[in-house]
Amino acid sequence: MTKTATCPICKAPANHETRPFCSRRCADIDLGRWFNGTYSIPVPVEPSEKNEEN
DSSP states (O other): OOOOOBOTTTOOBOOTTTTTSSSHHHHHHHHHHHHHTSSOOOOOOOHHHHHHHO
């Protein structure tokens, strides 16, 4: 039994050319979410960095 990758945006089967997405449209939606700040990678703030901001 083989697993078919699914698009993380719409859950349709992924396309080989746009993997892991099913289409360029879904890839662009994902990119837009990164640009808008919907997705983010948390970074711990060091105590010295907190003092520099004030």
